[in-house]
Amino acid sequence: MEFSSDANQRIARLAAHLQPQMEESSILRRADCRAKGGSPGFKVAILGAAGGIGQPLAMLMKMNPLVSVLHLYDVVNSPGVTADLSHMDTGAVVRGFLGQPQLESALTGMDLVIIPAGVPRKPGMTRDDLFNINAGIVKTLCEGVAKCCPNAIVNLISNPVNSTVPIAAEVFKKAGTYDPKRLLGVTTLDVVRANTFVAEVLGLDPREVNVPVVGGHSGVTILPLLSQVKPPSSFTPDETEYLTNRIQNGGTEVVEAKAGAGSATLSMAYAAVKFADACLRGLRGDAGVVECAFVASEVTELPFFATKVRLGRTGAEEVYQLGPLNEYERVGLEKAKEELAGSIQKGIAFIKK
Ligand SMILES: NC(=O)C1=CN([C@@H]2O[C@H](COP(=O)(O)OP(=O)(O)OC[C@H]3O[C@@H](n4cnc5c(N)ncnc54)[C@H](O)[C@@H]3O)[C@@H](O)[C@H]2O)C=CC1
Ligand SMILES: O=C([O-])CC(=O)C(=O)O
Numbered sequence: 001m002e003f004s005s006d007a008n009q010r011i012a013r014l015a016a017h018l019q020p021q022m023e024e025s026s027i028l029r030r031a032d033c034r035a036k037g038g039s040p041g042f043k044v045a046i047l048g049a050a051g052g053i054g055q056p057l058a059m060l061m062k063m064n065p066l067v068s069v070l071h072l073y074d075v076v077n078s079p080g081v082t083a084d085l086s087h088m089d090t091g092a093v094v095r096g097f098l099g100q101p102q103l104e105s106a107l108t109g110m111d112l113v114i115i116p117a118g119v120p121r122k123p124g125m126t127r128d129d130l131f132n133i134n135a136g137i138v139k140t141l142c143e144g145v146a147k148c149c150p151n152a153i154v155n156l157i158s159n160p161v162n163s164t165v166p167i168a169a170e171v172f173k174k175a176g177t178y179d180p181k182r183l184l185g186v187t188t189l190d191v192v193r194a195n196t197f198v199a200e201v202l203g204l205d206p207r208e209v210n211v212p213v214v215g216g217h218s219g220v221t222i223l224p225l226l227s228q229v230k231p232p233s234s235f236t237p238d239e240t241e242y243l244t245n246r247i248q249n250g251g252t253e254v255v256e257a258k259a260g261a262g263s264a265t266l267s268m269a270y271a272a273v274k275f276a277d278a279c280l281r282g283l284r285g286d287a288g289v290v291e292c293a294f295v296a297s298e299v300t301e302l303p304f305f306a307t308k309v310r311l312g313r314t315g316a317e318e319v320y321q322l323g324p325l326n327e328y329e330r331v332g333l334e335k336a337k338e339e340l341a342g343s344i345q346k347g348i349a350f351i352k353k
Contacts, residue, residue, distance in 0.1 A: 014174040019102045023084030036258050041068035041091070042280050045110045045149075047103075048117025049073035049096075052265035053157065054214065056079050057116060058085055060273040066280040074117070095189050103141070107148035111283060114276055115141055118158035120263040121255050127160040127218045128343065134158050135167055135350050143169045146175035153182050153279050153315050157272055161185040161217040162340055166292055166306055166347030174351065176273070180313035185294030187217045187306045188271035189264060193250040194224045197243055202233055204284035212292045213247065214290055214322060215336040216343065223336045227326045240328055295319060300337060 044061055049072035058072050062085050070092045072082050082096030095104035097264040107113065118134035121127060138158050145154060150172075157230045158164050172178035194211035202209070210230040213222035224247045226235050233245065246253075254264040277290055282289045289311040297305040297319050310318035325333060 011065065020159070025108045030227065041069075041073070042111040042129075043069040043109055044112045044276070044280075044281060045071040045106055045152075046072060046113065046114065047073045047106070047115045048158070049199065050074035050081045052120065052262050053116040053118060053268045055081055056266055056269035057272050059088075059112075060269060061276065062088050062094060063090050063137050064273065064277060064280070065091060066277065066284065067092040070094045071097060071106045071110065073103060074148050075099055100140075102270065103144045103211060104148050105197035107152075110149040110152045112143055112153045112155065112276060112279055113149065114155045114272060116157040116268070116272065117141060120265075121159070121251070122190045122262075123256050124262050125255075127251070128161050128163070128346075131163055131346065134160070134164060134346070138164045138167050139171055139351065142171040143175070146172055146177045150175070150177035151179075151182070152155045153184065155184055155186050155272065155276055155279060157268070159186065159217070160343060161349070162221060162304075162343035163347035166344045167350055168189045168214065169296065170348055171213075179215055179315070181317060183295065184275075184309075184316060185217065185291055185304070185306070186275050187294050188275040189268050190217060190222050190224070190247060190250070190275070191203075192267060192293050194243075196223075197246050197250075198226070198233075200228055201235070201239055204231075211247075212308055212323075214305070215333070216294060216304075216306055218343070219248055219339065220332070220341045221336045221343070223332045225246075225323070225329055226324055227329060237328075243343060244308075244328075248324035258274075278311050279315075281336055282315070283313055285313055290320075300333075302340055302344060304338060305340070 019158050046058050047095055049058050061067050062069055072078050078096040078098045082094050086094045086233045086349045087146050108343050118137045119130055156168055166184055169178060190213040194213050195209045196206045198211050199206035212225045212228050216281055224244055226240055252310040280290050280293045291307055293309050294306040295309055295316050299307050299321055309316040
């Protein structure tokens with residue numbers, strides 16, 4: 001039986017859906033054309049896409065209208081996650097990549113790379129206890145970014161963020177591709193938690209609340225600036241103490257509740273998508289896109305620090321100053337800087353050793 005060329009094209013398209021994990025092929029090139037024609041947008045890779053964060057993050061990015069192509073890379077299970085998500089009737093074309101030999105294909109041509117690869121905490125561990133395993137994972141993945149998509153924006157989620165961002169920066173420096181504007185440590189979950197907990201205390205809808213959270217992403221380095229909450233609000237000393245502790249220990253609260261089954265994944269995926277969407281809106285040229293992130297910074301004497309940043313076509317185009325702090329926050333800032341300095345140095349030393 002003969003098929004018309006139209007029918008042949010349909011069969012090829014069908015095959016593309018049945019083999020979403022295939023790498024380079026004419027079938028996928030056709031899928032690319034479809035993506036360009038049907039759904040203009042950005043190309044996004046998720047590294048660690050089959051994990052607890054990776055899977056819901058991949059689903060939410062598949063639903064994001066700014067995404068035309070979504071690459072899902074992991075060392076396990078990415079074909080299954082890809083096949084599953086590829087059935088969603090949203091615009092983005094999904095492709096899976098499995099294991100180190102496919103890392104370069106996963107990264108080539110990407111505009112944004114989101115990295116939640118690595119091990120999570122168990123009860124009793126600090127984020128720094130993850131350093132020995134995650135530092136090497138982040139190093140390898142960032143070497144791939146430097147080689148295959150040196151102009152991509154990188155959103156780094158893997159813990160300890162206070163050290164993995166300096167590791168990534170050193171990898172990019174070594175490769176000669178470092179642009180501080182394009183490397184962002186994701187601290188959005190701290191802001192998401194702060195908005196939620198502050199809204200509870202104030203009796204407001206969390207969507208109406210905005211709390212800047214500065215410093216870093218671990219314990220006392222997480223510094224919520226309650227004096228700068230929007231809408232303007234005041235807190236008693238007890239409320240300030242309760243809120244600061246709860247925000248700083250939000251991650252531990254989830255680790256303990258999960259009792260050995262990992263750390264925050266669903267709220268983190270939500271936060272990661274909130275941040276990635278802001279990066280994509282910045283890349284598109286939207287004005288006034290501002291989020292907190294852990295970036296190269298001159299706001300303090302430390303080389304990296306989380307503050308509000310303005311996201312634009314080239315990444316973090318403006319890093320905002322801290323603004324006025326009250327006495328409680330000034331004390332918190334000193335504690336945060338002390339711990340951060342060690343974590344940053346540890347990351348730098350890991351690559352320079
Ligand atoms: N920045 C933040 O606010 C947060 C960061 N995290 C961190 O995110 C990381 C991931 O957490 P989960 O998704 O819960 O862990 P998970 O263990 O569920 O998933 C991690 C995934 O990374 C993959 N992976 C491991 N080595 C890899 C490599 N070399 N290349 C590619 N993929 C690799 C694993 O196969 C797994 O699928 C952890 O380090 C965790 O501490 C978690 C919550 C919040
Ligand atoms: O606490 C952890 O290990 C995971 C994390 O970074 C968070 O939930 O903020």
